[in-house]
Amino acid sequence: MKRDKVLNMREINKAFFGVRVLEDVTLELHKGEIRALMGENGAGKSTLMKILTGIYQLDSGVIEINNQQVTIKNPLDARNHKICIVHQEIALAENLTITENVFLGSELSRNGFLNGQQMIERAQRVVDSLHLNLSAKTKVSKLSIAQQQLVEIAKALVFEADIIVLDEPTASISEDEAQQLFEKMKELKAQGISFIYISHRMEEVFEICDSVSVMRDGRMIATKQMNETNMDEIITLMVGRPMENLFGEDARPTGSKKIMEVKQLKNRWLKQVSFDLREGEILGFSGLVGAGRTETARALFGIDKFDSGKILLDGKEIGITGVTDALRHKIGMVPEDRKGTGLLLDASIAYNLTLLVMKQYIKAGRVNHKTEKRIVDIYSKKLSIKMVSPKQKCRELSGGNQQKIVISKWLAFQPRILILDEPTRGIDVGAKAEIYQLINQLAKEGYSIIMISSELPEILNISSRIVVMREGAVTAVLDNANGTVTQEEVMHWAMGGQTL
């Protein structure tokens, strides 16, 4: 097979306000290749991709497409050079149809009038080619997240993109849907389309990619063929030092007495949820997206009401009709959407961290700044939060540090039960390892932890026991004290298996 070079980025440099974020970065991509682009947050991956897609301008360097030097000044230039990007946060207008979204910004027109029929036909053709089984006139708001992602890809295909950049496409879709996406990618690859695939998920990268480029601190560290490398090597390249054991110790805290019992919980999303939680254990929740894991957490935390069922705390039935009730019973929750529901991004670190315990230092119109500082100090040390000052805005921090602040906020409140919904979503390997250690340590200190995660290795390597959910019901509770539960076992229950 002859390998045509479709993209060659050479010695790309970029600085913001005098800080160099890219240093002589080089990236080559061949026709029909799926290239993983990996690196910790802040390594420069997205900056590089933003330069390629015309959102940022390079300071120096050369971009060649099909061996011709080009300049990409804006997203339209990128599109004209057949480069498209699918962003991590889906950027579709929900109130418009698939067709309208696909052609948004470059509507087909004749003499200023829209050429509606032609747009619908072209969009429909692409939608069909992706086996989406949808009318191109469907409103985007009616689609699932995975379908919306495919619409983004349809957008790229309508403009006959040669290079498609995917930025963490599986961050918000289920394993099933991810598999569908991979099938589509393989088909498109066979047609000669090249991909740059940004992801933090190692399993996926090994499954779908041909090669991997690793960036660190604004430099391209290495590019390897997938069959010539392994997970450990990539992690070592990413963090610049060997990773002993990502998940910390092998021993799991098994917990002691029952602290909470949930019996037959039912509401709009939950069919039947029963499980119990022991003091000082890590109870993992696994299942496909839509299985009702987050909905269970929301019910326990008082965001959603439940129609029937009981929650028992220390053997006594408690009523939870709102977040206030959950707080009174010392139940805390780190929500999955860090930016949307976890943090006040434009407020300071100190503010976010002490939001739940302000009563401790604000009394009768007097603010005790010493107490405030003490609280911030305790948790920024305990969780080693990297910051310039407590007055820094949360928006400026990396995902990992932001997540640590959300967790600190709840630790300051000293809950008995802490629910963590996707605690490592979108954060880099180094910060992940720190969060795993922290979860272990908290369980040892006696916190009872419920951890929801879509990443199976995370569930298998951290949890003392694993609750598997499917379509709003608990299908199995697996004992994992010695780490013996396998991926297959969990998937079996998550996909609807009956008995093993």
Next chain:
Amino acid sequence: MKKQRKTNALVEVIIDQGAILGAIIVMCAILGITTQGLFFSQSNISNLLNSFTTNCILAFAMTCILIVGEIDLSVGSWIALSGVSICMMLNAGWSFLPALAVVLIGGAIIGGIVGAVIVYSGMPSFVVTLAMQMVIRGVAELICDGTRVSTTNEELYRLTTMRILHLPLPTILTFAVCLGLSILLIRTVFGKHMYAIGGNRNAAVYSGIKTKKIIIITMMLTSLLACFAGVLVASRVTSGQPTAGVGYEGNAIAAAVLGGVAFTGGRGTAFGALLGALVIGIMTNGLNLLEVNVYWQTIIKGIIIVLAVYIDTIKKKKMV
């Protein structure tokens, strides 16, 4: 130790509001020179303070509601209704303080009801308070049959004419409200929670903050302050006028935004709103002294507001 912290806070305020403080000083200097000292004459200063106090208190009201991420467009109509009500009550033989209390508490209760409608129905506050702007104005016109209600009540008159240490009482009251509101916003859990709601309502809910209750109370406070401003206006003209306060919400929003209150919620201070109101007050007064055509004044005001918000937007972009 304590002293040091206080100076730090002062320094911070000056840095934070540096641009607007500078603008005020420059405006005063220019006006002082171009009007040959007329600007600083006692009659002009008291003139300036008169119009400033009303707008400033309305700007405080607007600041509260903007911080929680909502808006109240009915404050101008409250000027009319509270003014007409208090004058009618005084004419009916009520004494001043009970009448004042009824007007303020009544305003707060109605504000609370409007707030409850907003948070429980999910209708946008912009639309609900726009409707209330008409309803309240209509009620004001209805109860006095559209004519002004004059009163000879001595205490109402004294509310704006009394001076303490050479300062008019309304000015002192304005600063008192500023201080009280600052304490509420900076030094109470309630105030901190107001910022949280405006900054990210979902995050506030997930942190167990009673968002609905806080928004309703904030609406009450907003209406109460608007009613108070209305009483001051009535005192100044010794009558309640159903046409008073038309368009005042625009000036109040302008002052708040000029003073750094974010239109999108979650950011702003009472002191900032005070400075914003001062800028608008000085500008209006100065343009009058310089005998600038009144239509041009409106145009200039509009342009300055856009410029101020533009500068603020740039500042925010740079910080991210």
